[in-house]
Amino acid sequence: MSTDHSKRDALAVATGKTAAPLSRASKLGALAVGANAERAAHLRAFGLHLGIALQCTDDLLRVWGDERVTSRPAAPTCTAAR
Secondary structure (H helix, E strand, O other): OOHHHHHHHHHHHHHHHHHHHHHHHHHHHHHHOOOOHHHHHHHHHHHHHHHHHHHHHHHHHHHHOOHHHHOOOOOHHHHOOO
């Protein structure tokens, strides 16, 4: 498997798993408090990028994080590839 394909897959998973719901929540929250469409679109984009960053950080910590620091066990399928 090529590196580009792996990056593309990881981004797709991060987007669907965390970023998409966070971007929708950001946009809907903005609209709920009366933000205009442009501001809501900016907040949707912010939520998307924040969600990708959060999911990628979480995935990296599951592989290389220290369980004593993260208080979470490493993912069993990920540690085999370390």
